[in-house]
Amino acid sequence: MPFSRSLTVVGCHSEGEVGDVITGGVLDVPGDTMYDKLVHFQTKKDDLRKLLLNEPRGRSSINTNLVLPACDPRADAGFLIMESEEYAPMSGSNTICTTTVLLETGMIPMKEPITEVTLDTAAGLVTVTAECEAGKCKSVEFDNVASFVFELDYKVMVPGIGQVSVDIAYGGMMYLLVDTGSLGLMVDNQQSPQLIETGERIKRAVEAAYTPIHPENPRIKGFSVLVFTEPLRIEDGCKVAANATVVSPGRFDRSPCGTGTSARLAVLHARGQIEEGEIFKHRSIIGTEFVSRIRGTTKVGEYAAILPTVKGRAWITSFKQVVLDSTDPFPEGFRVGDQWHMPPN
Numbered sequence: 258m259p260f261s262r263s264l265t266v267v268g269c270h271s272e273g274e275v276g277d278v279i280t281g282g283v284l285d286v287p288g289d290t291m292y293d294k295l296v297h298f299q300t301k302k303d304d305l306r307k308l309l310l311n312e313p314r315g316r317s318s319i320n321t322n323l324v325l326p327a328c329d330p331r332a333d334a335g336f337l338i339m340e341s342e343e344y345a346p347m348s349g350s351n352t353i354c355t356t357t358v359l360l361e362t363g364m365i366p367m368k369e370p371i372t373e374v375t376l377d378t379a380a381g382l383v384t385v386t387a388e389c390e391a392g393k394c395k396s397v398e399f400d401n402v403a404s405f406v407f408e409l410d411y412k413v414m415v416p417g418i419g420q421v422s423v424d425i426a427y428g429g430m431m432y433l434l435v436d437t438g439s440l441g442l443m444v445d446n447q448q449s450p451q452l453i454e455t456g457e458r459i460k461r462a463v464e465a466a467y468t469p470i471h472p473e474n475p476r477i478k479g480f481s482v483l484v485f486t487e488p489l490r491i492e493d494g495c496k497v498a499a500n501a502t503v504v505s506p507g508r509f510d511r512s513p514c515g516t517g518t519s520a521r522l523a524v525l526h527a528r529g530q531i532e533e534g535e536i537f538k539h540r541s542i543i544g545t546e547f548v549s550r551i552r553g554t555t556k557v558g559e560y561a562a563i564l565p566t567v568k569g570r571a572w573i574t575s576f577k578q579v580v581l582d583s584t585d586p587f588p589e590g591f592r593v594g595d596q597w598h599m600p601p602n
């Protein structure tokens with residue numbers, strides 16, 4: 258066979274966001290922690306992420322997860338999250354997809370009605386509780402890592418827009434949160450091009466002025482994602498908000514974004530707008546929902562932090578064998594500006 262790579266991949270999406278899972282074809286790599294393994298892939302084996310996420314095998318709006326043995330003996334499995342521009346330390350939609358694939362394919366035995374799984378991620382241990390019935394994960398709830406606010410109402414001058422006020426928070430990835438109404442915009446699919454362009458511009462302007470650094474793992478630094486927020490509303494007695502999450506290089510998260518939901522909960526708590534135990538439903542650009550709450554509080558370095566719990570669903574979409582022909586001229590794929598937001602030179 259002329260193939261230089263052959264990978265077993267289970268296709269999956271969580272509330273619309275694709276989080277495919279590599280279940281075979283990649284050997285474990287050295288590293289004492291999952292973050293060390295993340296760095297190994299980032300610096301020595303980034304061709305795998307590019308092969309799967311770039312065209313022609315991928316597209317701008319997908320993620321791929323790699324299941325690996327856990328480093329922490331308390332965990333059932335480890336996994337690394339590959340996104341278009343980075344390896345995310347943690348991700349909500351990808352945790353829900355990975356858990357669903359691990360349980361529905363029998364890589365970890367499913368126990369009905371509830372299966373508890375501990376996953377080792379680059380951001381730390383994450384406990385997951387899946388509601389299971391007839392071989393299917395009906396919902397997946399994860400106890401995310403401690404989330405906290407770096408800055409509320411940080412002011413930045415954005416070329417072509419003017420002064421913008423942003424909140425800066427960590428929810429497993431580094432977030433910028435911007436009130437959509439403050440820019441005269443709305444969370445609305447019709448406004449997508451404007452939201453994407455504005456979001457990427459704000460991100461670049463804040464990046465030039467501020468670098469958030471995780472106090473307990475300084476290797477986690479710099480911004481990943483921007484969330485356009487809408488004010489809280491009350492629906493059937495619950496706090497609800499829509500969001501549009503701009504993932505670089507400039508596309509929307511199709512899910513409500515689990516780490517973004519965690520960052521939003523940290524901001525809402527810091528502003529006194531939500532209390533421990535209250536339900537917060539976060540809606541995506543396509544109207545899908547994650548249900549979340551604050552399960553406790555803690556500290557991360559000097560920062561007051563919350564412990565977020567987020568619940569959503571995922572569905573397997575395919576079982577595929579992805580190959581690289583050794584004569585393929587694009588072993589790391591390519592990007593084209595009609596589908597990919599190309600950053601300015």
Ligand SMILES: O=C(O)[C@H]1NCC[C@@H]1O
Nearest residue numbers: 348349350514515516517
């Ligand atoms: O759910 C999340 O946390 C995310 N979805 C894709 C981008 C983020 O990782």
